[in-house]
Amino acid sequence: MRALDLSRLITAAADTIADHAEELTALDQAIGDGDHGLNMKRGFEALRSDANVFAAKPLPDALKAIGTKLVMTVGGASGPLFGTLFIALGKEISADPDNANLTAAFGKAIEAVAARGKSQVGQKTILDVLQPVRDALAGEKTAAEIADIADAAAKATVPMKALRGRASFLGDRSIGHMDAGARSTALLVRTLAQIIGDKA
Template sequence: MHASRPLLPGLIEACHAVIASNADHLGELDRAIGDGDHGTNMKRGSEVVYAERDQLGSLPLPEALEKIGMLLVTTIGGAAGPLYGTLLIEMGRGLRAGRGNGVLVETLPQAVAAVARRGRAQAGDKTLLDVLYAVQRAVLKQSPPAEVAAYAMSAARDTISMKALRGRASFLGDRSIGHMDPGACSCALLTGSICRFLEEFPPA
């Protein structure tokens, strides 16, 4: 590996790898309080994106992000598809529209808000949003990557004690308490993987 490695394909590889090695664990989390498919759902999505990584790497970043989002939406299905898809589509659109002066992380607040609208969810509902909000806070106060990753994982752990109000886990009522939310976990894992990559290969 070398520092001139192209950013997007590298990030895609990193995300693909972390999902591949954690798919079973995500499935198990989802089996406890959902329907057990979050691992295979995320894997299906990440594999399609991975297969297109070179082509995606050749696109301008806004288009690439939108394209990734659309790929996720059309391959994942379930709850994860529209949510992760919306996040990336909105970041791409934000960038293209010149939001946040073209700084990628500055597009996060509006993209996360779009995810919350799509999911009709709030902080504390025990979903991947709880991690997204934590990441957004950390990023906006310009925490270094390692710290952002730590915030994300800690937010995911915080979902353990929550009672789910959204998603399949909400059907379990109090029985959802005591388990980490699978979407929060995948979101923290992806964040960690992205942050590690950015530390190793800081973008020019």
């Protein structure tokens, strides 16, 4: 796997979340607390502030530090879930991962998120984007293909009935709305994919 400019990646991710914060808030207002965009923006601005600090660490340590920062700054339900994703990924990934290691580590991170959220694929959560992305990594799809798969997976949450999180309280009324967490996950996947694609 090519070496990543982690500082550039963090900055790009923060820009992406900031640019889409209102969209994420609107999605969350429909079936959630309405604070997803604001919470994610706050968390990623915190990452931006420490981007050079993270970039100076070995990749596993950087990912664990990023996850810890997200837990502390994002808040709501998303903080622990996104934080768990990065912390678990940091525990499993090597300093210079190949595709096999990345895929295996990402799979373990998804398991940690599922355990933390007591959820599974098909329940209208971030898992509905994370799992297809892991499968795409395993299938050695291109960065652009993975980004498209993530976008499609987020859109596929629209007809789902939410079975976890605040949206689950709405029952059938949650149907017809995209999950905000799934959308933010897809946005982050596309940002990463674009930067990796730039290095190709």
